[in-house]
Amino acid sequence: MQIEDVLKEYEYHCLARNFTNKTMKNKRQEYKQLLEYLQTKRGISELESVTSYDLDAYIRTKRQKGLKAQSIVSMAKQVKAFFSWCVKEEYLIENPMTKVTLPKVPKVLLTGLTTKEVVNMMESFNNKDYLEIRNKAIIAMMADCGLRAMEIAGLKEVDVRDTDIKVFGKGNKERMVFISPALKKILIKYERLKKQYFKDRIQYNDNYFLAYQGKALSTVAVYNLVIEASKRVGIKGKRVSPHMFRHYFAVQSIMAGIDVYSLSRLLGHSNVSTTQIYLQSLQDSELSEKAMSSSPLMNLKNS
CATH class of the missing domain: 1.10.150.130 (Tyrosine recombinase, N-terminal domain)
Incomplete structure (x- = not known):
């Protein structure tokens, strides 16, 4: 053939x-x-x-x-x-x-985003201007739900419900992620300003996040707004990208006690081994905190 x-x-x-x-x-x-x-x-x-x-x-x-x-x-x-x-x-x-023999890839330990950095990046955008609150909502959703840039850009209005979001990930695989009250508060503000902004403007499609012209947001635009946020708060010495918010979401979820299999489903990974790679960015202090909370002797008082 x-x-x-x-x-x-x-x-x-x-x-x-x-x-x-x-x-x-x-x-x-x-x-x-x-x-x-x-x-x-x-x-x-x-x-x-x-x-x-x-x-x-x-x-x-x-x-x-x-x-x-x-x-x-x-x-x-x-x-x-x-x-x-x-x-x-x-x-x-x-x-x-x-x-076929392939070269060995050196392991690079990612320096993840801190909670303070994530909060500062969100707060670098105001709640009064449409584009500003849109950018804040996007960063909040990536941090709180672990969505990819292409998933953010592809969200439809009908996909974002009261307490959950229907996400279509790689290979058009469908999964569900959940909206916390903290995220919902930001989304309500975003939806209100979006409605006001497009009241007398043309909205070309039903995407949840829209560019100022009313067209669908591109993944490049999502990347650029993250870079803009990092510049506003002066983050230096580490890689900042939409994907780093997935790392942040994964680490914070593990720290909160979620099991790796549930986390894998929330992230839309087809293999748990992919999820485990994200957890390599756990800092020593975070490992210490997690070890302390799970220490058998420290938990004797609870038994």
Whole structure:
């Protein structure tokens, strides 16, 4: 079978699974590079002719171009996913990527956001201007519910109810997160100003968070408002992004006593191991506090 034909079939398989535009863009880019390499550098056009040696050589070219280990591993996952699908479809007997050696990714301990920083970022926006209260509501929702930037941007008005939010995450997987009274207070203010702001303006769609023109908010806009908030409060020396609020939500939830399996469901992770990575950012002081609260001897007085 021609590799090019199988890659096209796999692309439609991914589209049928509702992969995000960003994921599909990354896949198309990677498979285009892989196809070009196999055809021009290895003289291979048939799927059955691809070996682990060919793919190992492909990975080597990535290293020679100076790509970081994390980037190479991420790219390799895309390639492995394609060949795994080929095995599942019985186009191949085994996945040639299983024998390919990948570089080790050094573990980087993330410096998470503190509660004071999160509160300051929220409070850096006022409650009087539409865009200001919108930005405050977005930061509050990310911190209190652990939503991704693309999930924030994609929320519909009908998805945000009195006490919970219906979220459509990666692969269009549906899950439920819950609205605390503290978050609800901010959302009520946001909804009131939103209604006033768009009273005499055109609202082009039913997204919950809207740009000032009445159009859907982009993930880039969500990223930019987080950067703006971090600048307003003078956060330096650590990475600040929408994703860091998911780390904050995960750490705070664990500190409050939630189990990792429930947390995994709230975050929309398909694998608990992904959730556990978030918890590596627990500071020593936080671990000490959690250990103290769960100490058998310290809890004797409660028994």
